[in-house]
Amino acid sequence: MKLPLLPALLLLAPAAMAQSAPAAAETEAVKQTVTRFFEGLRKGDSAMVRGTLAPAVVLHTISARGGQTQVLAESPKEFLQAVGTPHKEVWDERITFERVLLDGQLASVWTPYQFYLGNKFSHCGYNSFQLVKLAAGWRIVYVIDTRRKDGCK
Template identity: 25%
Template sequence: MVKPMKKSPVEAVRDFFDAFHAQDSIALDQSMADNLMLFSYIKSRSKGNSMEKASKSDFMNSILNIPENMTFKETLIEISHTTFEDIATVHTTYEFHVNGQFSHSGVNVFTMVYYNDKWLITGITDTRNMLY
């Protein structure tokens, strides 16, 4: 039996975003480590700067509880990655739109490990540059 080609970390991040936009809980769950943590640095003119921390289950719940009448799209602008053996980081700049309107932009940093024949996201840190 021929083993499938190893995906790149960038392909794994693109798959994560496909699942994110489809609100596919199974694919999202399988793309992330169980003990994944997310950190967000939010820069807001009116509210000041803040840091938020979320667990994998917090993140999953927030995605799955988006109302059906709301559309959202995170467009990746630039993507780069660094890989050493079975560890990788993927950096992306992005723009986020809600119901077709620009919401914010920022940078994502994904830390990843190649585990059980796939790239698994172990951590996500992002910045959110809010307009307000």
């Protein structure tokens, strides 16, 4: 016997909602890791930033210096040292979460941003984060970003 469409959908709705609750919780946990990364950056707290990173994290930026597109690697050790070294202005990277994708232990996060040195606008672009869920929770394993001064939101 076939169920009419509406009652069948009503019967399936609780199962669909139950499946989305864990995904929503994982999405929130991923966002919290990325948010903590930027809180640490803002505070100049390299230990907080380090706590969001996977042991073998890779950092890249896309640059258009001299009119040529280049992919530049940044040493995680040097990055953390720069974050923790006192600097005159707060490094304030303001992000929004445009997209978070999950598959098991892998998450991909796309965030447009505007970067300010103190209250002064510096540049904007997009971050692409890859995170992996380790025993300690979600950790950033790869970051690549773009940087520009024009065409910012």
